[in-house]
Amino acid sequence: MVLVAGHCLSQNLSExxxxxxxVLDSKAMExxxxxxLSKLDTTLVEYQLALLINSSTNTFHSAPxxxxxxxxxxxxxEKQQLVQELRAQYDQIWQDDDIQDYSVxxxxxxxxxxxxxxxxxxxxxxxxxxxxxxxxGMVFLANFCCGGRSGFVELFLYKKELGVWKSWIxxxxxxx
Numbered sequence: 238m239v240l241v242a243g244h245c246l247s248q249n250l251s252e253x254x255x256x257x258x259x260v261l262d263s264k265a266m267e268x269x270x271x272x273x274l275s276k277l278d279t280t281l282v283e284y285q286l287a288l289l290i291n292s293s294t295n296t297f298h299s300a301p302x303x304x305x306x307x308x309x310x311x312x313x314x315e316k317q318q319l320v321q322e323l324r325a326q327y328d329q330i331w332q333d334d335d336i337q338d339y340s341v342x343x344x345x346x347x348x349x350x351x352x353x354x355x356x357x358x359x360x361x362x363x364x365x366x367x368x369x370x371x372x373x374g375m376v377f378l379a380n381f382c383c384g385g386r387s388g389f390v391e392l393f394l395y396k397k398e399l400g401v402w403k404s405w406i407x408x409x410x411x412x413x
Contacts, residue, residue, distance in 0.1 A: 256365045256374050256395060257336055259402040264391075268356035268382055272340045274347060275331050277363060282327075282377050285392040286320055288409040297394070299406045309394065309406055315368050319375050322366040329364075351385040358382040365395070372397050375408065388413055 265271045295316065299307040311319070331341045342350055342359065351357050359381045365374035374397075379390040391410035395402050 252367070252371055253365050253374075254336070256376065256402045257362060260362060260365075260376050260378055260393075260395070260404075261336070261339065261360060263404060264378055264393075265358065265360050265380055269354070269358050270339075271358040271360040271380065272342050272350065273331050273336060274359055274361040275341050275343050276329070277327055277361060277377065278344070278379070279327050281361070281379055281390060282323065282363070285377060285390060285409045286323065289316060289392065290320060297406050297408060307406060309373070318368060319366050323363055323375070323377060326363055347381070348385055351381060351383075355384055356382070373405075374402065 261271065261273075295311045295313070297309055297311070333341050335341070347359050351359060361377075361379040361381075363377040365376050367374050374395045375392065376395060377390075377392050379388065381388040389410065389412045392408040393404060393410070394406040394408060396405040397403075
């Protein structure tokens with residue numbers, strides 16, 4: 238991990254790495270340890286971003302927990318930052334040593350890998366885009382499994398509480 242949105246990550250590198258590992262450890266399909274797709278698929282990401290960009294509201298809600306729902310009101314500037322910084326990752330390529338304990342494969346080898354074993358899984362994950370003084374992070378995640386025929390995709394906000402990143406509010410999500 239060297240650059241995001243044209244600036245150095247050294248200040249937030251450990252936070253972003255930790256958030257990525259939290260996302261992968263908690264959300265990736267449990268059939269097998271996923272390998273990471275080296276590059277984001279712009280079509281998948283843009284479809285999810287369109288739901289953020291074209292939303293008629295700037296308020297997003299969590300699923301109910303104990304009868305209560307959290308919400309966030311994103312400013313226009315925050316929405317713009319989230320979109321711009323995620324799009325800035327389109328040409329970036331994950332390397333094997335970017336995410337500890339995860340291997341990286343290319344999109345050219347993904348289908349073959351998924352077909353080798355029914356339980357093989359591949360995760361396409363963005364680097365987090367942090368807002369609100371690094372307390373909120375947005376991550377794109379697509380998870381492919383079952384020979385490539387099934388999976389899910391999501392654009393999700395994570396919140397740092399008491400030093401721990403937690404899955405918080407979905408911007409968009411779906412199964413395929």
